[in-house]
Amino acid sequence: MSSTHIRPLPPLTPDLHERAWSSTPHPTLPLLATAHAKSVTVFSLTTLTPHSNLTGGHTRSVRAASWKPNLPPHKLCLATGSFDSTAGIWRWEDRGAEHETEIRNGSDGDEKEEEDDWEFTLVLEGHDSEIKNCIFSPSGAHIATCSRDKSVWIWEDIGASESDDDWETIAVLNEHEGDVKALAWCPDLPGRSRKGTFGVECLASASYDNTVRVWREDGDAEWVCVAVLEKHEGTVWGVQWEGRPRKGDKFPRILSFSADGTIRIWTLTQPSDEDGQEDGAGQGRNALGGIPNTMRQSLREDWVCTATLPKVHESDIYAATWSATTGLVASTGSDGTLALYKENEETGEWSLLVSLPNAHGPYEVNHVTWCRRWDKGVDPSRRGVEEMLITTGDDGLVQPWEVQV
Template identity: 55%
Template sequence: MPPIITPIPPFQPDLYQRAWASIPHPSLPLIATPHATSVTIFSLATLSKHSVLTGGHARSVRTAAWQPGMSAGRLRLVTGSFDATAGLWSYNSDKDKKGLEKEVKFGEGEGDEEEEEEDWEFNLVLEGHENEVKSIAFSPTGQYLATSSRDKSVWIWEDVGDGAGPGEEDDGGEWETVAVLNEHEGDVKAVAWCPDVEGRVGMSGRYSSDVLASASYDNTVRIWREDSDGEWVCVAVLEGHEATVWGLQWEPRPREGRFPRLLTFSADKTVRIWTLKVEEAEEEEGMTNNPWGGIPNTMRTELKEEWECTDVFPRVHSRDVYSATWSKDTGMVASAGSDGIIALYAEDATPKEDVDMESATNAAAPATSRWKVLAAVEDGHGPYEINHITWCKRFDPGTERKGEEEMLVTTGDDGVVRPWQVRIP
């Protein structure tokens, strides 16, 4: 029997206005949903509002990202807005340790309904973009923050100071701009850092271990790395999508010894997988720690990376695919978009035979795919578009495996944040 996707009662309250995304915290039972000029933080334990962040931005908040880790018990969230800024918020749990420990950390969610929203403080504004900030993402360590914008640029910021001593309130710390990347020819819709997983260091003999990908209105994806001179360079341009690339996600648990693959989704109604090509000589001999030596910049083009589109998912969507999410636990992928469809896919574990690229309908894509459609739900948010979908751990009373079982969470133009149970027979 195929998997069954069934709705769970939605998060409360309804927001009654377009909501852009819902971003789960990497370790705590919290999920952040930007809408209008606010961000509502929901508790995954109660499926209800935990707190609301307001007053930080003059225009709509488009995106959000949690900074990894909880240094000294502090919680940080960065928001990106149509006002062209990114803002850093901190939750100072020292004010209400009982509330944070009970409701958030352990997921009890009872007895602390009157959470003081002033515990969230708007600490810092990052300015530089000329137009609205479309996407933000933290590197695995939280040291770097990437922001992308309608102004066609990607900015990389570095957290260079904690800004608060033991027992002091978090003031946001000190941030510096380390790079401004201007090679895209259209709005940069999304950025994503390669996760800190086994195999990620694969090409670090040439560059640092941090890897950033960006998706654009120019129909391309670019891969960025920091070279030995401390400069962020584009090492690959992924071409194949025939319309805006709305977003991307790195493979959360790559195959043994392989560099993580990249998942992209587009206005061309497709979902694609991209794989880094590694030369056999590199695999056998390894990389030197400093291959640049005294080589001038003009000769470094030969060290560019080569990526190929290795899979195009079976066509399910009839309009733009706005979002897709890759499960670390099961390896399944779910997608959603303008047509209101929620689709679920799984990869066939059997090796795929070599594909004759000349016979493919698109020279940048394989003719067949290992990925199969497992289930599809139509009108997931009624007549409204679905802007975002994500895998998320369950902590609500409806699960017997709190913090272990996964669910899907979708966010739509109707202002509803809706969880979905995925049952695998």
């Protein structure tokens, strides 16, 4: 383990001085959205200082923020999920394409107050209790939200243009038996569409009922649960999809982490080519035919736990993140330890590279994510390429980490 190092970089400033829940990097720009209290602070990853703030939209704690993908650089859109039982849509527009140059090169952040540039354009209502997560799909055409009310809602963008916020509910999924804590859309990778068996989008949800569920849109455009992942012995705090393409365009794997102190890898058992249009249980879109929804058998997929990562954490694992570039996994949680793991791709076995206790001192660490480095401390040739970790904790720090393997 001595050949791998995790070194703290200067924290983003200012310190938020209150518990911070999660930090989400923009898919293409050097921006990071951190949810804390009733607001979201957007940090510049170039200057490591605030770019803008989203305030005044929610009456209770904001727990999650998600960037809408596929927008031009001068247009930003965030979805936020709050304990006030609502999700919000926020938009920010600058004067033009020069905004991209400014945020990539860094500005002093004092030229103008950016807070007024964010507009709270829409409230998504329907959940009966606290929203714990919200996330845009890879296409940006859907938002998924989940709640203490044990449900997952899927919303579809029906706006006439990319700036017209008009969303409608297309599914309410009620199969979990406990609070639904986290959601993850399968990334847009080769192999994720199963020969037309289902719609292209695929969603995973994690719950206090100790399970992960996988959801897909069937041949009748209805969202159905196709798998229940049941090995965990405590609350599943979250899920992540594998972001790096697999050899042979195999379907991305799922990573789950739990209050039982384990991190598990799940792999879809895929049909052979001669199975044609069938899925893992032998029921494809063609098998639905004209059978009414109330009569047809359930579509099922066979997901198998193919690995359990080495035991490191003494208690709940609140967050884990899977690098789409290197395939490394990092985890953290209530014990404050930050750990890094690597897979032997020949054997499928995972090993611990390094563990760092007290990453935020005596405080719990609520979130960890991989992120591109854009700051002036990185080699200019590696800006926007080299990865770092960012942790977010109860101490209000948003802490970057340099990873050397």
